[in-house]
Amino acid sequence: MKKIMLLLCLFTLLGSQYAMSQRKTKYRAIYQLNSDDDKVIRNTLRNIKNALEDPRLQGKVTIELVAHGGGVTAYKKDQPYESLLQELQDKGVLLVECENTLRERKISKEELFPFIHYTPSGNGELIIKQKEGWSYIHP
Amino acid sequence: MKKIMLLLCLFTLLGSQYAMSQRKTKYRAIYQLNSDDDKVIRNTLRNIKNALEDPRLQGKVTIELVAHGGGVTAYKKDQPYESLLQELQDKGVLLVECENTLRERKISKEELFPFIHYTPSGNGELIIKQKEGWSYIHP
Amino acid sequence: MKKIMLLLCLFTLLGSQYAMSQRKTKYRAIYQLNSDDDKVIRNTLRNIKNALEDPRLQGKVTIELVAHGGGVTAYKKDQPYESLLQELQDKGVLLVECENTLRERKISKEELFPFIHYTPSGNGELIIKQKEGWSYIHP
Numbered sequence: 563m564k565k566i567m568l569l570l571c572l573f574t575l576l577g578s579q580y581a582m583s584q585r586k587t588k589y590r591a592i593y594q595l596n597s598d599d600d601k602v603i604r605n606t607l608r609n610i611k612n613a614l615e616d617p618r619l620q621g622k623v624t625i626e627l628v629a630h631g632g633g634v635t636a637y638k639k640d641q642p643y644e645s646l647l648q649e650l651q652d653k654g655v656l657l658v659e660c661e662n663t664l665r666e667r668k669i670s671k672e673e674l675f676p677f678i679h680y681t682p683s684g685n686g687e688l689i690i691k692q693k694e695g696w697s698y699i700h701p
Numbered sequence: 702m703k704k705i706m707l708l709l710c711l712f713t714l715l716g717s718q719y720a721m722s723q724r725k726t727k728y729r730a731i732y733q734l735n736s737d738d739d740k741v742i743r744n745t746l747r748n749i750k751n752a753l754e755d756p757r758l759q760g761k762v763t764i765e766l767v768a769h770g771g772g773v774t775a776y777k778k779d780q781p782y783e784s785l786l787q788e789l790q791d792k793g794v795l796l797v798e799c800e801n802t803l804r805e806r807k808i809s810k811e812e813l814f815p816f817i818h819y820t821p822s823g824n825g826e827l828i829i830k831q832k833e834g835w836s837y838i839h840p
Numbered sequence: 841m842k843k844i845m846l847l848l849c850l851f852t853l854l855g856s857q858y859a860m861s862q863r864k865t866k867y868r869a870i871y872q873l874n875s876d877d878d879k880v881i882r883n884t885l886r887n888i889k890n891a892l893e894d895p896r897l898q899g900k901v902t903i904e905l906v907a908h909g910g911g912v913t914a915y916k917k918d919q920p921y922e923s924l925l926q927e928l929q930d931k932g933v934l935l936v937e938c939e940n941t942l943r944e945r946k947i948s949k950e951e952l953f954p955f956i957h958y959t960p961s962g963n964g965e966l967i968i969k970q971k972e973g974w975s976y977i978h979p
Contacts, residue, residue: 591967596744596840605874605909609963612940616964623967631744662751685748685838686755689730689762692836697970699963700839700978701874735883735979770883801890824887824977825894828869828901831975839978 589623590696594688598632606701607636607646613699614653625650626691630660630684634667637674644675651677660684728762729835733827737771745840746775746785753792764789765830769799769823773806776813783814790816799823867901868974872966876910884979885914885924892931903928904969908938908962912945915952922953929955938962 591613595606610625627650629636636643637659647657658679664671671680681687692698730752734745749764766789768775775782776798786796797818803810810819820826831837869891873884888903905928907914914921915937925935936957942949949958959965970976 589967589971591970594838609908612938612961613963613967616961616967618960618968619964630748660751682757683751683755685752686758688838689728689752689836690757693728693834695971697967698837698976699872699966733977769887799890821896822890822894824891825897827977828867828891828894828975829896832867832973837976 589619590691590694591623591625592688592691592696592698593625593627594684594698594700595627595629595633595636596631596684598635602701603633603636603643604646607643607650609699609701610650610655611653614650614655624654624656626656626658626687626696628658628660628681628684628687630663633684634659634663634669634674637678638669639673639675647675648677658684658687660687728758729830729833730762730764731827731830731835731837732764732766733823733837733839734766734768734772734775735770735823737774741840742772742775742782743785746782746789748838748840749789749794750792753789753794763793763795765795765797765826765835767797767799767820767823767826769802772823773798773802773808773813776817777808778812778814786814787816797823797826799826867897868969868972869901869903870966870969870974870976871903871905872962872976872978873905873907873911873914874909874962876913880979881911881914881921882924885921885928887977887979888928888933889931892928892933902932902934904934904936904965904974906936906938906959906962906965908941911962912937912941912947912952915956916947917951917953925953926955936962936965938965 593606593610595603597603610627613619613623613625635641636647637657651657656679657677658681659674660683661680662683688698732745732749734742736742749766752758752762752764774780775786776796790796795818796816797820798813799822800819801822827837871884871888873881875881888905891897891901891903913919915935929935934957935955936959937952938961939958940961966976
């Protein structure tokens with residue numbers, strides 16, 4: 563009986579401490595891109611770079627960029643953002659496109675860079691990730 | 702003595718598990734609309750619809766749309782958004798207007814659709830709901 | 841042995857309750873300003889004022905405004921926002937500028953009002969504060 567109680571206590575304590583350490587050591591941020599405006603696209607990509615290089619976050623932040631609506635423009639092969647995207651991807655940024663947008667705008671995945679990932683809906687992704695503790699930024 | 706300790710343990714464990722189950726089963730999102738631009742209004746309403754239909758969220762998400770500033774346009778009877786709003790409301794979306802905006806723009810509640818709800822300030826609502834764990838989306 | 845177990849239990853319980861009380865009593869919000877558009881700047885400052893005056897938040901909310909990109913305009917001595925900023929600062933709002941932006945735009949701190957604070961990157965600040973439980977608003 564005592565053993566069970568002790569195990570229960572330890573289990574609970576360790577659980578809380580693990581959760582707390584997770585919360586302290588790792589930052590995660592999800593960026594939204596829903597504009598096809600060249601200035602907004604470039605600002606968003608530069609903002610992500612700045613966040614990665616912030617001395618308080620270096621090596622401690624995971625970033626995902628979710629494009630939906632007009633934001634799909636940034637991921638298209640016929641657009642001039644490949645090297646900027648590649649640079650972010652090399653630093654571990656996950657580049658994600660909304661599949662609803664592809665359907666609505668009749669764009670095939672072949673038109674996007676091969677290193678793009680997909681999510682059923684960009685908005686669902688933003689909701690789910692925030693629920694999991696990710697910070698959200700709308701540039 | 703042992704009984705008290707055991708109860709304390711169980712209470713703590715159950716508490717954590719209840720909190721964890723709450724966190725897993727239910728998503729809540731608050732959308733902000735502060736523009737009178739027709740494209741932004743329609744995009745916002747479509748984004749909400751897409752989130753409701755995301756296979757990962759279906760039947761598991763509660764959504765509130767808070768309009769303030771120019772966003773009040775979406776709720777006015779003399780504007781063309783009634784059927785789009787009604788469709789969202791039928792799916793459980795709470796449509797909320799900022800009372801500060803009504804005062805600042807001298808708009809009476811009679812000018813808005815009867816199914817609109819009110820909050821003292823749209824910004825306060827966004828702050829409070831995030832604090833309660835709601836995800837936030839600025840379309 | 842029993843004493844240790846009891847202490848473990850109490851420690852865990854008190855920890856959870858402290859965390860819960862913290863979460864309930866205090867609202868914190870970080871606003872982002874990344875536009876040099878006069879209307880956006882004035883809307884942002886007015887939105888913050890409205891949040892401070894929301895009856896649900898009065899005396900219970902801490903607000904920080906982070907400017908980056910074009911948002912630096914709001915803090916420049918040669919711009920017309922001094923009295924609006926001063927009013928917010930008198931109410932306890934922390935006014936913060938991104939140092940990356942100053943470097944990128946070759947702006948010196950002497951060009952900004954003396955009551956402005958600084959952060960290595962505006963985006964890093966938005967990520968870190970949300971992680972610490974602050975609500976985020978993009979006006």
